[in-house]
Amino acid sequence: MVCYIETSIILSLLLEDEFFDEAVKIWNSPNEKVTSILTGIESLIVIRRYYKANSKKLPSKWLSVQEKKIKEMLSECNLLNIGEDVQKIIELKREIADCRSLDAIHLATAIYFKNQLEVSKMSLYSFDKRVTSVAEKFGFPVSW
DSSP, X not given: OEEEEOHHHHHHHHHTOTTHHHHHHHHHSXXXXXEEHHHHXXXXXXXXXXXXXXXXXXXXXXXXXXXXXXXXXXXXXXXXXXXXXXXXXXXXXXXXXXXXXXHHHHXXXXXXXXXXXXXXXXXXXXXXXXXXXXXXXXXXXXXX
């Protein structure tokens, strides 16, 4: 099975939030992982903001360790750059507008992967209810 990993999964692993245990199960599943380059960008921005807000409580090397973890996790995924193919999907699939802009890019990327890999079933993993709600409209089995 192929699964699209949305940013919230990686952030749960990095920040060990309330979804951490479920994120570990998702990450450790034998599924082929795919995602957008956007996942790396969003993850990096969020952990840097998190570190800035919590730097007095965190070890001095926390940020560099987390940045390294992002690279390691993304190396386990097939990454797609955001380009014209993703833009065309957003233009054609008006229902994508039911979520935020960056989430629309994630969904369009998942649709692109599904079409390119010619898989009948592809899961989308996200802890963001807006993402999962729109993903279901496009026939993605939403898991978490």
